[in-house]
Amino acid sequence: MWNFIVWKQLFLYNCIIISASSVSAKRDLSIFFEHVSPRFHIVGGTPSDPGSAPYMVALSLGGTVKSFFCGGSLITTETVLTAGHCVEAVHFGGRLIPSLHGTVGTNHWMRGGVTFGFRGNVTHPQYSHDEIKNDLGMLLAAAPIHLTNLIQPVPLSYDLIGENVPVKATGWGKTRANSSPHSEVLIDLYTSTIQSSTCVLDVQKTAMDLGIYAPPVDPAHEICTFHSPGHGMCNGDSGSALLRRDSLQQVGIVSWGFPCAIGAPDMYTRVSAYRDFIEDGKKLPSHFFIRNLQKQQNKNTQNPDNIFYVP
Numbered sequence: 320m321w322n323f324i325v326w327k328q329l330f331l332y333n334c335i336i337i338s339a340s341s342v343s344a345k346r347d348l349s350i351f352f353e354h355v356s357p358r359f360h361i362v363g364g365t366p367s368d369p370g371s372a373p374y375m376v377a378l379s380l381g382g383t384v385k386s387f388f389c390g391g392s393l394i395t396t397e398t399v400l401t402a403g404h405c406v407e408a409v410h411f412g413g414r415l416i417p418s419l420h421g422t423v424g425t426n427h428w429m430r431g432g433v434t435f436g437f438r439g440n441v442t443h444p445q446y447s448h449d450e451i452k453n454d455l456g457m458l459l460a461a462a463p464i465h466l467t468n469l470i471q472p473v474p475l476s477y478d479l480i481g482e483n484v485p486v487k488a489t490g491w492g493k494t495r496a497n498s499s500p501h502s503e504v505l506i507d508l509y510t511s512t513i514q515s516s517t518c519v520l521d522v523q524k525t526a527m528d529l530g531i532y533a534p535p536v537d538p539a540h541e542i543c544t545f546h547s548p549g550h551g552m553c554n555g556d557s558g559s560a561l562l563r564r565d566s567l568q569q570v571g572i573v574s575w576g577f578p579c580a581i582g583a584p585d586m587y588t589r590v591s592a593y594r595d596f597i598e599d600g601k602k603l604p605s606h607f608f609i610r611n612l613q614k615q616q617n618k619n620t621q622n623p624d625n626i627f628y629v630p
């Protein structure tokens with residue numbers, strides 16, 4: 320049970336609602352944190368050029384005082400793609416927390432850009448919290464977002480991505496494992512995909528060395544990247560986009576790993592494994608629209624004055 324609690328808090332790259340045992344969990348891994356230099360970002364990345372990630376959405380809770388918790392990517396004017404565990408974290412009592420907002424069009428999650436609300440979500444039906452599998456979902460913006468040169472959806476690639484492919488991860492996650500605030504400015508990490516079999520073994524070995532349980536890596540549904548110790552994803556990067564550097568198409572969603580940048584691979588949901596789910600989700604806004612229209616029309620059928628308007 321102890322390990323079970325520990326890995327859940329440590330693995331998912333978001334920062335939601337840390338419970339009482341997080342203090343012990345931190346102490347458990349603190350020897351690794353000391354090797355991480357404080358000057359590193361994402362961990363080990365560099366600030367994104369303004370406007371270079373016009374698809375990046377900062378997800379936050381709260382009103383005047385916003386608290387950042389995950390990243391996401393704009394894939395249509397109304398749809399934000401993110402990790403399933405990011406959606407789960409803000410979904411209570413059958414609905415999204417009302418103070419959930421997205422901010423797009425700025426490299427600073429706390430200021431600038433456009434902030435908008437959400438009217439619903441779709442989470443992958445086979446999303447597994449315990450094994451962190453099928454870790455993706457979509458948030459539906461309350462209204463279409465006006466596109467500008469600083470606000471643009473990201474194209475997705477459904478081609479299977481292999482090993483040694485240059486990729487770029489972009490996020491507002493912590494720049495050090497045990498630093499408290501998230502990065503105020505968006506950070507890029509230029510990294511590469513690694514061989515699946517190496518990833519499976521490295522993750523097993525790291526978990527064993529740390530004496531904690533890690534879920535098995537599923538290469539058909541997850542992409543692994545590795546740069547070097549001191550360069551990797553950290554808490555708050557969950558849900559953020561991983562892009563191929565050649566085509567600038569999104570291929571992955573930050574999912575889990577060993578916080579932070581301790582020299583083990585980082586795991587991403589493999590976008591190409593979820594083509595149908597994502598493409599169906601992208602059509603949701605119009606489905607909602609059609610359904611509402613039909614409701615409207617059904618109402619009209621009950622009103623004799625309007626009956627001729629029904630096809």
Ligand SMILES: *[C@@H]1O[C@H](CO)[C@@H](O)[C@H](O)[C@H]1NC(C)=O
Binds near residue numbers: 407410440442443
């Ligand atoms: C919305 O998210 C919650 C939490 O992940 C999930 O239980 C629910 O099924 C999602 N709704 C849809 C329509 O997928």
